[in-house]
Amino acid sequence: MAKIGLFYGTQTGNTETVGESIQKEFGGESVVDLEEICNAAPNDFANYDCIIVGCPTWNVGELQSDWEGFYEDLDSIDFTGKKVAYFGSGDQVGYADNFQDAMGILEEKISSLGGKTVGYWPTDGYDFDGSKAVKNGKFVGLAIDEDNQSDLTDSRIKTWVAQLKSEFGV
Numbered sequence: 111m112a113k114i115g116l117f118y119g120t121q122t123g124n125t126e127t128v129g130e131s132i133q134k135e136f137g138g139e140s141v142v143d144l145e146e147i148c149n150a151a152p153n154d155f156a157n158y159d160c161i162i163v164g165c166p167t168w169n170v171g172e173l174q175s176d177w178e179g180f181y182e183d184l185d186s187i188d189f190t191g192k193k194v195a196y197f198g199s200g201d202q203v204g205y206a207d208n209f210q211d212a213m214g215i216l217e218e219k220i221s222s223l224g225g226k227t228v229g230y231w232p233t234d235g236y237d238f239d240g241s242k243a244v245k246n247g248k249f250v251g252l253a254i255d256e257d258n259q260s261d262l263t264d265s266r267i268k269t270w271v272a273q274l275k276s277e278f279g280v
């Protein structure tokens with residue numbers, strides 16, 4: 111079993127691709143286990159002290175549907191003592207009032223269940239009007255925009271993973 115568990119949901123594949131790049135950047139399967147949330151059970155989270163959660167925002171400010179289905183199950187997971195990092199996929203032009211809301215919804219829930227949020231990310235370089243994923247002037251995790259800024263995705267992942275390696279202590 112790897113040290114870090116990465117749980118993601120996706121509708122059209124972008125968040126899965128980003129998850130795979132994050133895994134690769136950490137050093138591959140020996141460091142990060144990838145699990146699609148539609149195949150996950152609440153017990154799977156118990157295996158990891160370091161967790162990465164990936165979710166795109168859909169239907170104007172909503173969780174991706176598999177995460178929607180798992181949302182109530184989160185209540186049965188003890189996140190106490192776990193470090194949790196978040197990444198999201200969104201579209202800052204098409205959905206400027208709800209950019210990356212899903213990342214914020216999951217962070218609020220999981221931190222209320224004891225998870226310690228790591229991997230905060232600056233809002234510099236993005237242009238949007240509102241987001242549930244911004245707290246104290248920063249995103250609660252890595253914001254990816256494949257619709258408008260796909261050219262920045264690789265460098266954003268590299269920078270964020272380097273930050274997380276230090277915050278996770280791996």
Ligand SMILES: Cc1cc2nc3c(=O)[nH]c(=O)nc-3n(C[C@H](O)[C@H](O)[C@H](O)COP(=O)(O)O)c2cc1C
Nearest residue numbers: 121122123124125166169170171200201205209210
């Ligand atoms: C109908 C629809 C609704 C969307 N709603 C939002 C939204 O509210 N906020 C946002 O940031 N992105 C929104 N998006 C953009 C998607 O999150 C984005 O395309 C993302 O990369 C999809 O990720 P996935 O391929 O992992 O499903 C929406 C896209 C569509 C087609």
